[in-house]
Amino acid sequence: MIKIAIINGPNLNLLGNREPDIYGDQTFEQYFEFLKLKYPEVEFVYYQSNHEGSLIDKIQELGFDYDGIVLNAGGYTHTSIALGDCIKAVTTPVIEVHISDLKKREDFRQISMIKQACKDTIAGYGMDSYRRGVDAILELIA
Secondary structure: OEEEEEEOOOHHOOOOOOHHHHHHHHHHHHHHHHHHHHOOOEEEEEEEEEOHHHHHHHHHHHOOOOOOEEEEEEHHHHHOOHHHHHHHHHHOOEEEEEOOOHHOOHHHHHHHHHHOOEEEEOOOOHHHHHHHHHHHHHHHHH
């Protein structure tokens, strides 16, 4: 069975409530159920943390055994060299995803400190960015 981890960073535990005009009104847990039904051949694990070190620990834990990681690093996208270094250190391919289109956001959100370490970046498709991230992983490992 294919193993894919979806990892969400800070404040993404508030999806469904947080700025619904930008992030929508669906919780990630609701969307996660959709992904599990859409991809019965994939064993998913989901992890969310507001703490940078916890995200690094989880990527290191899964980053040698899983087939792929779909990562929405949230605000750490724009600040974390450590997350980028962690992604480079593991062998599992990582796809960076974002719900909103970063190119249409504030200037500081247009810079990704993890982009170069990731296999691809998918942004601006709402929650569907995650599905597209899963598809990108499946394409990479095919």
